[in-house]
Amino acid sequence: MKVLLIHPNFPAQLRHVAMSLGQATGNVVVFATKNPRHEWSIPGVSKVLFTPVQGEGLKAHRLANPVQDAVLLGEAMHRTAHELNRQGFRPDVIYANSGWGSTLYLKDIWPDVPLLCYFEWFYDPAGADALFDTPAPAAGEYRAPMLMRTRNSSIFNDLWACTQGLSPTHWQRSQFPQEFQPKIEVLHDGVDTDFFSPNPEQPMILGDLDLSAEDEVVTFAGRGMEPYRGFPQFMKGVEILQKRREKLHVVVAGTERVCYGSPRADGKSWKQHLLETLDVDESRLHFVGSLPYGEYRKLLQASRCHIYLSRPFVLSWSFVEAMACGCPLAASDTEPVREAVSHGNNALLFDFFKPLELADRVEEILDDRSLARRLGENARQTALTRYDLKKLLPKHLKLLEQTAIKGLKARAQSK
Template identity: 35%
Template sequence: MTLVTERVEAARPGLSQIPYTVGRTETASPSLAATEYHVMTGEAVASALRRLRRDERPDVIVGHTGWGGLLFVKDVLPDTPVLGYCEYYYNGQNSDFDFDPADDASEAHRMRLRMRNAAQLVTLQAIDAAYTPTRWQHRQYPQSLRDRIAICHDGIDTRLCRPNAAAEFTLPDGRVLRAGDEVVTFVARDLDPYRGYPQFMRAAALAARARPDALFVVVGGDGVGYGRPREDGRLWREVMAQEAGLGERMVHIPWLTHDELIRLFQVSATHVYLTVPFVLSWSLLEAMACGCLIVGSRTPPVQDVIADRRNGLLAPFHDAAALAGTIAGALARRGEAGGLREAARATVLAKFELEACLDRQTGFIERLAAQNDLRAAETAWAEAG
């Protein structure tokens, strides 16, 4: 297996790596900045594939459709099957772009957003097959393309992510949390508005008044994440910690190993997951597989997997009071929520179980490889004749 990558990973048995670099864009048009970067990425990957072609032609190429890496693959290796990973198609309406009324959804921004899809559209026209993780992500693509894009998640390891009534989690200050404790959890790669961090903190401050024994554990970094940095240069974590004023009842942990994260989910009384209309976090599905009682935002990606009062609870993204009431109510009735927890795990088992997802993905790849073998055999037969 060969990885063509801009960022070299740690060495692994059976994996070779071909690094590439992308220069700086120089276009004067703001609408073309992303497109130029994607084209430059495609050119760099094409150069790397030429080096690979001299040594050994790949059986199948799998890559991301959205960043330009697959743009020129078919020009370098026209007979090699290509499978594209379709993560996200940008839309100017009913999407993350216009979800927050306070955001700048100007005509100029919409023009730049439309052009961000240019490389992806060209790529989808050229490659052999494509897939996307969820139904909601699938619906973001133009209707004319959806028939070419299968739906298949990367999968959740439900043997690792499972309920454990004996689990314990040790906080940085030495306190030990156990299943049954009144623990509210919130997890995001970075604590930013895309994942509803400000909304969660405001709701936590209100819920804390109703539940004086509740402890709020937040995991996430201080990076920009999917949004933009604050104009005042301050961190969202600092601003919201000051606004919420929860002191020791709010514990922030910048980063956890995966095993530690699973243990945190296993002791969680209520796990809060919020997102604007954007790619669903794998952490939500892992929390569900651990049997968490989920309080989620009533936004389309979450509604793809959570049905209110069937396998979790939903609340409006922008309504801190309603979200706080849902959190407080979930804590008050957490002993009666066994059915919701079981249904959350059952959802993941039925739709996102790792082995089933891997079987489906490898099936895509094997079928493409078989087509390549057939084409090669036909070519050899024609040349022999």
């Protein structure tokens, strides 16, 4: 089977699918990406680049920026697709991540090639995410139009053009317009539960940081440090916990950046702002940066309690990875979290906006080892039952094959 995989960031959500396809005899697999990642290659998978070209002097209206970015990516991928086609590569199926714009003009090159789209999120100005911490406008109140509507433009194109869609959780699928939901199958990416597995003997040693002699070590992990993932509430919870527990240490993995949402208007990072405004003991608060997978796994395995927060948004891989490692979890009581866990069974949940409640939940876990053990074991079992890569990867490959077959049938019927 000839497969074209597309994601601006290599290999992102398509990593395991790409690896499996590349290992199979007879497949021809091309991965188109904007990010070359020269240090990372996948056996059996050819990498091609698409590079957006910014027009000189071209400045878009602020509300049109998402459209312009999508068009530039779509144009770049169109050039790459044209060159692949000229070289004789015609895919049997295309699997692409939606929302970036790279799929916008593919049908101009291969009008009858079936398209499988990974739909992660649909932006709704009146949805749970947008109104989570912002009340709806009062009657007669004027608010400037939101970027969300224009951000959906390329997503709408994919919803219309795709042969088949998938979304990793029921919560994420439910955000899309109802008329398109029948095209979208719920199928999580899956987590390698052999790699992410419990190790009760793992000490908290990460590079020069050695907390192996400490009993109370709490963890937090994310790509960035931002309000979307509750970083301000987490830090306020740390302030409370440190005052209550003199021996508590907190380890934070992630980079000092905003991955979702807007940066602070004053130019400061959220980490900088919160360290300046909160009364925390930095000798017991350890920022270890972005960790390689092996070190990140150690962090989860050595954690006495792992804290996770998210707005009503995309469920993080890190949360399921923490579940797979058997972490006792204290997590925000929000929709994406509630789909994965339930309070008292495989996690303790708290109100996203109440750091005091966060601190109380963490203390419950630290003070009751039998509770912590039960929560961790149940979280691990949930990961094995619902999120195990060994079970879900074959379903992804089958869906890809079924999408290719749909294309064959459609071409046969058109003749």
